[in-house]
Amino acid sequence: MIKMMMHGCNGKMGRMITEIVRNEENAVIAAGVDSYTGIANDYPVFDSVEKCDVDVDVVIDFSNAGAVDGLLDYCVSKGLPVVLCTTGLSEEQLRKVDEASKKIAVLKSANMSLGINLLMGLLKNAAKVLAPAGFDIELVERHHNQKLDAPSGTALALADSVNEALGGEYRYVYDRSQVRAKRDSHEIGISAVRGGSIVGDHEVIFAGTDEVIEFKHSAYSRSVFGKGAVEAGKFLVGKEAGMYDMSDVIGL
Structure with a gap:
């Protein structure tokens, strides 16, 4: 069973991915991270990624640009692969993503569908x-x-x-x-x-x-992006450090 962390779990896409994973046979969301913790989830939710003490296999991120730096530091320190879906990153942050990909598997795509x-x-x-x-x-x-x-x-x-x-x-x-x-x-x-x-x-x-x-x-709905992110998360588990995109997931 693949254990996922949903970073940005209480946002629109985070909640949608939570529902998608509930129907997965070989994956489960074991932990969530969101600055807003006022929504009940069937997994533990932390208000910052640094506080998460749950063992997971991969992180799916649909949060905001301001949270990406801390997430990358956390994933590198834990050796966790990350599916990075947050947009609007600065040039400095994109360079940090490239640096992180030398140590962990990072999947980033312009569109997750x-x-x-x-x-x-x-x-x-x-x-x-x-x-x-x-x-x-x-x-x-x-x-x-x-x-x-x-x-x-x-x-x-x-x-x-x-x-x-x-x-x-x-x-x-x-x-x-x-x-x-x-x-x-x-x-x-x-x-x-x-x-x-x-x-x-x-x-x-x-x-x-x-x-x-x-x-x-x-x-016809944003669920197509959520489904793609889940497939990307399953794909990334066990992969070597490097930069990946959705073309790798679908084998193009």
Whole structure:
């Protein structure tokens, strides 16, 4: 039985992952950490990671950037692998993540969805065939009206997957209204839509002469990210020190 620590257990994603793990046959949340302890859980919850004295096999983190430094120090001191899902890390913190990965297994991904990460692999293969044949590449992402960043980190990760397959020669265009000019063949257009309660839609369009090929992923709830995080946690147990991402989990 894999024993997990849920870091940020009383946040929205922490509570969702708690429910997901309850249905797992070979995993259990043995401890939680959250500065807010006013929610009843069926496992012990500590208000700081330093106070946790429960033996676990892996840590799943959905907290906030301010808590990541202490978490990394704790995991390194205990030799614990960590699935790092918190976003908005500073450049200094990203360097600390890299340093930690030299001592423990760290899994960090722009998007924890299994489907999105499978899509990244499919896009690489598609780009290698379609871009040389003259297909234009456009990406449209849609999210709820409360999302602060645009384009989304997932949209950029998808664009990076395509660009990586094409040797990094393409530039990203975010707003065509500023320049009246025809489209360049070596560009990836990225458009952001914000409205309602859309959890997350990402569509990559390869537009050629007389044919269009579209790849689309739709998330209908945030549980897809929680499920991916749990799968990542199970994958990371027993792994050697290093930096991993979701492509390792799904075997791409």
